[in-house]
Amino acid sequence: MPPKQKDTLPPPPPSPSTKRPLPEAAQTSPAKKQSKWSADEDAKIIDLRGRGHKWEDISRELPGRSAISCRLHYQNYLERRSEWDEDRKNRLARLYER
Numbered sequence: 001m002p003p004k005q006k007d008t009l010p011p012p013p014p015s016p017s018t019k020r021p022l023p024e025a026a027q028t029s030p031a032k033k034q035s036k037w038s039a040d041e042d043a044k045i046i047d048l049r050g051r052g053h054k055w056e057d058i059s060r061e062l063p064g065r066s067a068i069s070c071r072l073h074y075q076n077y078l079e080r081r082s083e084w085d086e087d088r089k090n091r092l093a094r095l096y097e098r
Contacts, residue, residue, distance in 0.1 A: 037073055041065070045074050 041062055048058045055067035062070065 037077075042073075042078055045070055046078055049074060 044061060045058055048061060055071045058070050059065050059067040
């Protein structure tokens, strides 16, 4: 008969107090905003993007906003908003009334 092996449990996960420290860059960067976008921020993004600025450059002009968040906000909200001008809205309303 082979010798019995002890059941071994995996080691417990690290406790929250033993987590890795944040990288130095994350400790020194300003806190990221979690709030709604203001009309001023929208206008600045539209203006800077219209002049061909890169997302990194745009994010530097908006403290607390990352390049990714600026790009996503522009693509998902600001760029689409301009697609629906008054003429398009009126045509859609007329088609809907039929």
